[in-house]
Amino acid sequence: MKNIGINVNTTKDLNEKMLNFIIEDIHSIDKNVNIKVYRDCVGLDENESDTLDIIIVLGGDGTILNTSKNVLRSKTPILGVNIGHLGFLAQVEISNVKTALERLFAGEYTVEERDMLQCSYDDGNKIRKYDGLNDVVLCRKVNSRIQRYDIYINNTFYNTFRGDGIIVCTSTGSTGYNLSAGGPIIHPSLNVLCLTPMYSQGLTARSIILDSSSLISITSRKEFEDVYLSVDGQLCIKINGLNPLKISRSENKRRLIKFSNNNYFNTLKEKITFKVKGYEGEIYEGN
Structure with a gap:
C-alpha cells in the first residue's frame, strides 16, 4: 500500500487535529507511504481515486456518502473513520484508529461490495x-x-x-x-x-x-x-x-473495507441502540 487518500470533513475536524493524528499514525507504520489529503471532496473524483490504493474517509456517514458520489465508478475501496454522529457505515472509531491502521497495513481485512441504486x-x-x-x-x-x-x-x-x-x-x-x-x-x-x-x-x-x-x-x-x-x-x-x-x-458497486472483528449485530447494538439512547438521555441496558 503506497498511495493513500484521506478525505476529511472540515466541519467535523476544524483544527485538523484528527487528520494530523491519522497521518502521524500512518507514517509511524510506514514512513514511505504517499498521503494525499482532500478537504470536503475538493479535488477527489473518479480519475483521482484510481491513482490511490485506498481512500480513508474522516467524518460521518454523510461524508462517506458524499465521497461515494464523487468517486462513483472507481474500484478503490473506502475505509470510514467515524468522527460524526452514528457513523453506521464507518468501520473505525477514532479511539481505535491506530490498531485499525496496523491491521490495514498487515492485510488483515476484506473488501465488501455493496449494491447501489x-x-x-x-x-x-x-x-x-x-x-x-x-x-x-x-x-x-x-x-x-x-x-x-x-x-x-x-x-x-x-x-x-x-x-x-x-x-x-x-x-x-x-x-x-x-x-x-x-x-x-x-x-x-x-x-x-x-x-x-x-x-x-x-x-x-x-x-x-x-x-x-x-x-x-x-x-x-x-x-x-x-x-x-x-x-x-x-x-x-x-x-x-x-x-x-x-x-x-x-x-456500480461500492467497495468498503471491513475488519473481521466488526460484527454487524454488535454494530446494530452499539450504534443504533446504545448511541441513540445515549443521545436521548436514556441508559442502555445491554452489556
Whole structure:
C-alpha cells in the first residue's frame, strides 16, 4: 500500500487535529507511504481515486456518502473513520484508529461490495441519472400538502400511497432514512431493495422487500405542487412528478473495507441502540 487518500470533513475536524493524528499514525507504520489529503471532496473524483490504493474517509456517514458520489465508478475501496454522529457505515472509531491502521497495513481485512441504486427521469430535455449507496427519496416540499404516489413494479401496478413521499433503499441504506420512517433493518449481505411509504395516511401502508433486479417506477399525481428527488441526502432536485421516476440496481458497486472483528449485530447494538439512547438521555441496558 503506497498511495493513500484521506478525505476529511472540515466541519467535523476544524483544527485538523484528527487528520494530523491519522497521518502521524500512518507514517509511524510506514514512513514511505504517499498521503494525499482532500478537504470536503475538493479535488477527489473518479480519475483521482484510481491513482490511490485506498481512500480513508474522516467524518460521518454523510461524508462517506458524499465521497461515494464523487468517486462513483472507481474500484478503490473506502475505509470510514467515524468522527460524526452514528457513523453506521464507518468501520473505525477514532479511539481505535491506530490498531485499525496496523491491521490495514498487515492485510488483515476484506473488501465488501455493496449494491447501489440508480434512478432516472426525463426532465423534458434529457434523461437524468443518479446513483446512490443508501437511498432514493421522492417527497413533497416541507410546507406543502401531502401527495399521491402511484407505484409500479416491473411494469405492473402495485399500489397508490397518499403521504409525504416514498423511500427506496438498499440493504446498506436500510438503517438510515428508511429506519426513521418505520422501515425494516436489512442485513447488508442481502441483495434486495426496500420500498417504504413515508408517513402515509393509509393504515395498511407498509414496506415491501423486493428482489434487487426489480424495476420500480413512481409517479406523483401532482395535485398541488412539484415533488423533490433526493439521492443519499446529497442532493435535492425539484422534478415534475408526472414523469416517472425509475429506480433499479446500479451497475456500480461500492467497495468498503471491513475488519473481521466488526460484527454487524454488535454494530446494530452499539450504534443504533446504545448511541441513540445515549443521545436521548436514556441508559442502555445491554452489556
